[in-house]
Amino acid sequence: MSKLAPIETRPLKMMSIDKPKIKTKNGLLLEIEACGVCRSNLHLIEGDWKKYGSPSQLPVVPGHEVVAIVKQIGSGVKNIRMGDRVGIQPLFSSCLECEYCAVGRENLCESAEITGESVQGGYAEYISALEEFVTPIPDNLDSEHAAPLFCPGITAYKAVKASEPTAGGTIGVFGIGGVGHLAIQIAKMQGARVVATSRAKKHLDLAKKLGADNVIVYQDSQEQFLKNLKKEEGLLDSAIVFAPSDKVIDAAIRSVKKGGIVVLGVLGNVSNFPTFEEKIVKGSVIGTRKDMADLVKLAANSDLKVVVETHKLAEANEVLARLKKSQVEARAVLVP
Numbered sequence: 001m002s003k004l005a006p007i008e009t010r011p012l013k014m015m016s017i018d019k020p021k022i023k024t025k026n027g028l029l030l031e032i033e034a035c036g037v038c039r040s041n042l043h044l045i046e047g048d049w050k051k052y053g054s055p056s057q058l059p060v061v062p063g064h065e066v067v068a069i070v071k072q073i074g075s076g077v078k079n080i081r082m083g084d085r086v087g088i089q090p091l092f093s094s095c096l097e098c099e100y101c102a103v104g105r106e107n108l109c110e111s112a113e114i115t116g117e118s119v120q121g122g123y124a125e126y127i128s129a130l131e132e133f134v135t136p137i138p139d140n141l142d143s144e145h146a147a148p149l150f151c152p153g154i155t156a157y158k159a160v161k162a163s164e165p166t167a168g169g170t171i172g173v174f175g176i177g178g179v180g181h182l183a184i185q186i187a188k189m190q191g192a193r194v195v196a197t198s199r200a201k202k203h204l205d206l207a208k209k210l211g212a213d214n215v216i217v218y219q220d221s222q223e224q225f226l227k228n229l230k231k232e233e234g235l236l237d238s239a240i241v242f243a244p245s246d247k248v249i250d251a252a253i254r255s256v257k258k259g260g261i262v263v264l265g266v267l268g269n270v271s272n273f274p275t276f277e278e279k280i281v282k283g284s285v286i287g288t289r290k291d292m293a294d295l296v297k298l299a300a301n302s303d304l305k306v307v308v309e310t311h312k313l314a315e316a317n318e319v320l321a322r323l324k325k326s327q328v329e330a331r332a333v334l335v336p
């Protein structure tokens with residue numbers, strides 16, 4: 001992509017570019033098998049994130065949930081071999097030395113590189129990566145279903161962890177798409193009661209199918225929504241928000257009990273914060289390398305269902321246009 005523009009103008013162009021080169025001893029060159037299509041790719045392409053300095057250069061290849069096969073390795077690579085199948089997440093690299101990296105919170109590193117934004121991403125045939133930041137994928141996970149683990153999956157996993165689930169406690173998941181459909185299942189695995197909320201019936205049906213204990217339609221009248229919630233469930237112990245809306249964030253804060261936890265996995269504003277109810281609002285962004293490895297293990301050893309629809313890479317513009325109109329059930333994946 002050479003120019004930021006609305007997706008309807010088909011800004012993504014197929015072009016031939018040089019294969020990435022291994023630049024460091026820990027570098028890898030990989031052939032891509034699948035890449036998930038993320039709402040943040042859409043924001044990037046349409047220029048919504050120019051104000052945050054992203055992408056840092058043009059042209060850029062978007063895409064940051066990638067499964068690929070290792071084709072070449074740098075001279076210092078120790079733990080990854082030729083032919084390994086690995087996943088690459090949005091956190092392409094971090095400095096590994098700063099105060100965040102030193103305590104295993106490298107997702108907060110100030111000098112992190114982001115796949116598909118500050119370095120070339122996965123809407124391509126080849127990609128480069130660094131040994132320390134890839135996660136091997138067990139044989140029982142196929143590439144198309146494994147790819148979404150590397151952004152929505154890890155985002156869901158970390159947000160559920162941040163919501164401090166307890167057996168028997170009730171967690172509300174606000175927004176059921178690529179991330180929410182996985183958060184429901186991961187929260188269920190922790191023994192929590194899960195209440196899913198979305199505007200779209202299609203998404204609520206999916207939530208039920210994936211094991212949500214109850215679903216409540218989100219509606220513009222916040223009072224009505226809260227009334228329905230209180231009647232059916234009472235207030236929640238915690239809430240996780242994946243719907244990028246200030247109103248939904250506000251509704252989620254009002255939906256939890258005093259002292260309850262609200263985890264925000266999206267950008268948005270907190271208004272009317274009820275200070276004297278001792279609620280806790282936490283931000284959550286992707287996850288660490290350890291979270292990633294833990295999630296891949298969990299996915300391989302459970303019946304976590306990653307709901308995908310697969311398309312050819314050449315259809316990226318159309319797929320993103322459908323995502324913009326909320327026409328994708330859970331996650332679209334592109335294959336070269």
Ligand SMILES: [Zn+2]
Pocket residue numbers: 038039040041064065090151152
């Ligand atoms: Zn993503």
Ligand SMILES: [Zn+2]
Pocket residue numbers: 094095096097098099100101102106109110111
């Ligand atoms: Zn760092």
